[in-house]
Amino acid sequence: MDNALRELYQEVILDHSRHPRHHGVLDSATHKAEGYNPLCGDRVIVYLQLDQEGRVADIRFQGKGCAISQASASMMTEMLKGRSQAEAERLMSGFLNLVKGQDAPGLSEDDRETLNVMSGISAFPMRVKCATLAWHTYKNAVEEGKKEEGAT
Amino acid sequence: MTAQTKIALPFDAERARSDFEILARKVYGKPLVYLDSGASAQKPRIVLDTMRDFAQSEYANVHRGVHFLSAAATDRYEAARRTVQKFLHAAREDEIVFTKGGTEAINLVSYSYLAPRFQPGDEIVLTVMEHHSNIVPWHFLRERAGAVLRWVDVRDDGSLDIEALDAAITPKTRLVAVTHMSNVLGTITPLKDIVARAHAKGVPVLADGCQGAVHEVVDVQALDIDFYAITGHKLYGPTGIGALYAKRSHLKAMRPFQGGGEMIREVAKDRISYADPPARFEAGTPPIIESIGLATALDYLSSFDRKAVAAHEHDLLTYARKQVGQFNWLRVIGDAPGKGAILSFEAEGMHAHDLATILDREGVAVRAGHHCAQVLMERFGVTSTSRASFALYNTRADVDALIAGLHKARGILV
Numbered sequence: 001m002d003n004a005l006r007e008l009y010q011e012v013i014l015d016h017s018r019h020p021r022h023h024g025v026l027d028s029a030t031h032k033a034e035g036y037n038p039l040c041g042d043r044v045i046v047y048l049q050l051d052q053e054g055r056v057a058d059i060r061f062q063g064k065g066c067a068i069s070q071a072s073a074s075m076m077t078e079m080l081k082g083r084s085q086a087e088a089e090r091l092m093s094g095f096l097n098l099v100k101g102q103d104a105p106g107l108s109e110d111d112r113e114t115l116n117v118m119s120g121i122s123a124f125p126m127r128v129k130c131a132t133l134a135w136h137t138y139k140n141a142v143e144e145g146k147k148e149e150g151a152t
Numbered sequence: 153m154t155a156q157t158k159i160a161l162p163f164d165a166e167r168a169r170s171d172f173e174i175l176a177r178k179v180y181g182k183p184l185v186y187l188d189s190g191a192s193a194q195k196p197r198i199v200l201d202t203m204r205d206f207a208q209s210e211y212a213n214v215h216r217g218v219h220f221l222s223a224a225a226t227d228r229y230e231a232a233r234r235t236v237q238k239f240l241h242a243a244r245e246d247e248i249v250f251t252k253g254g255t256e257a258i259n260l261v262s263y264s265y266l267a268p269r270f271q272p273g274d275e276i277v278l279t280v281m282e283h284h285s286n287i288v289p290w291h292f293l294r295e296r297a298g299a300v301l302r303w304v305d306v307r308d309d310g311s312l313d314i315e316a317l318d319a320a321i322t323p324k325t326r327l328v329a330v331t332h333m334s335n336v337l338g339t340i341t342p343l344k345d346i347v348a349r350a351h352a353k354g355v356p357v358l359a360d361g362c363q364g365a366v367h368e369v370v371d372v373q374a375l376d377i378d379f380y381a382i383t384g385h386k387l388y389g390p391t392g393i394g395a396l397y398a399k400r401s402h403l404k405a406m407r408p409f410q411g412g413g414e415m416i417r418e419v420a421k422d423r424i425s426y427a428d429p430p431a432r433f434e435a436g437t438p439p440i441i442e443s444i445g446l447a448t449a450l451d452y453l454s455s456f457d458r459k460a461v462a463a464h465e466h467d468l469l470t471y472a473r474k475q476v477g478q479f480n481w482l483r484v485i486g487d488a489p490g491k492g493a494i495l496s497f498e499a500e501g502m503h504a505h506d507l508a509t510i511l512d513r514e515g516v517a518v519r520a521g522h523h524c525a526q527v528l529m530e531r532f533g534v535t536s537t538s539r540a541s542f543a544l545y546n547t548r549a550d551v552d553a554l555i556a557g558l559h560k561a562r563g564i565l566v
């Protein structure tokens with residue numbers, strides 16, 4: 001198999017796509033957004049429970065899609081849980097840089113190592129949107145997805 | 153008795169293949185296996201050469217100048233129209249309107265034929281296997297003019313239920329809009345029967361022939377069809393050109409679509425009159441070089457025995473279908489009897505986009521996604537499929553590469 005493919009479909013990514021973490025509905029969500037990729041018709045819904053300081057107290061996602069979009073969503077939930085908004089912003093911009101093959105300053109060594117798993121996507125420009133769908137949906141949830149009191 | 157039986161020569165795909173230089177290139181160091189002609193076909197050398205030669209030696213704007221080149225270019229442009237006329241077996245050359253593609257051809261019918269005579273509550277009959285280009289213009293009429301869209305389902309094998317279509321035609325139906333060949337299922341619709349049944353109720357029929365005209369010989373007179381839309385780039389021609397066939401009586405009754413040069417008779421400050429069809433519907437400078445390319449592509453396609461080409465494409469489909477039929481992890485979507493050379497499928501544990509990415513690195517180009525047919529995706533309960541579409545230049549070796557690629561993808565993903 002060629003190296004680019006091996007890099008893209010490495011075991012960590014396939015494991016996340018086959019066994020996504022934090023998958024399902026979050027009843028206690030304070031924020032929610034739906035993301036849609038018109039190219040392939042894939043959808044993802046991100047549920048967030050933000051505490052009073054805006055920290056990600058809990059997070060879940062639902063959706064069906066390609067291995068890349070599912071793995072990216074799953075890994076995102078693992079990384080974001082417990083983070084402050086400032087940290088989450090930094091992770092997201094770092095991730096967006098990495099998947100475009102750019103350097104990602106401002107990431108801790110641990111975060112960089114984790115996010116680097118997805119950097120193989122930079123060799124597949126047609127697939128970058130698969131990887132970024134969940135992250136953009138997360139941002140949408142924070143900015144515009146605040147749920148009304150009592151709404152489900 | 154010495155009566156000679158005319159034996160059709162088998163179509164020589166290898167030889168035709170050499171007309172397409174791009175097929176000799178490599179991608180990622182591997183030979184290109186192009187199985188995405190349903191999205192856009194490659195162009196033979198003669199199309200590209202003829203376009204360049206025309207641009208280099210005879211090019212000017214059409215229908216305007218009195219000078220030598222303008223006359224030459226106008227002759228070529230109008231000759232291209234006659235080539236399309238012959239290709240579709242239309243009675244008259246002025247029944248052919250050049251458009252920028254199939255989409256514009258269908259929009260032209262919507263805006264110029266249907267919209268002016270439309271009343272809220274009027275109905276349009278269409279099938280669930282239409283391409284978005286034969287759905288969205290009718291949605292516009294739903295949103296803006298109160299049209300009711302009547303959807304005709306397909307059977308589980310992808311075939312059209314003609315009785316269901318017949319039953320969907322009511323006294324309120326203003327148009328039946330139906331594909332000639334589904335770009336996902338490969339299903340070929342019984343156009344002649346559809347037209348006969350619609351006409352029996354006084355309803356005109358539009359066929360989206362963007363796929364159908366590539367694989368079937370189209371005779372609009374024998375079909376007695378009202379409108380037939382084609383696009384150049386799927387017919388081995390250039391992008392930016394297509395055509396609408398419409399019956400002369402319809403064209404004469406249609407109001408202009410876009411306004412601009414070429415489509416008028418006379419313009420004054422307080423009044424305007426329009427050119428006769430087809431010029432009435434060809435506002436602005438048309439795709440002149442592309443029209444020459446399209447005519448050349450149609451001549452190229454017509455230089456073969458079309459039945460032999462169809463048999464060749466069908467052989468590829470059958471060859472591929474037989475092999476994937478042995479995979480219990482793969483579900484083919486669309487198995488209608490007599491279908492055209494398109495193979496859509498979903499594979500267990502492999503999302504269409506992941507599969508297409510892995511096939512791509514093997515040099516195998518397939519289409520993955522909803523194929524601009526989301527209503528059909530919903531019908532079959534999928535968000536996307538993978539699609540291999542076969543053209544005259546494909547061979548069994550291409551199918552073998554696809555099958556090998558499927559195994560490889562399964563090894564990686566599952």
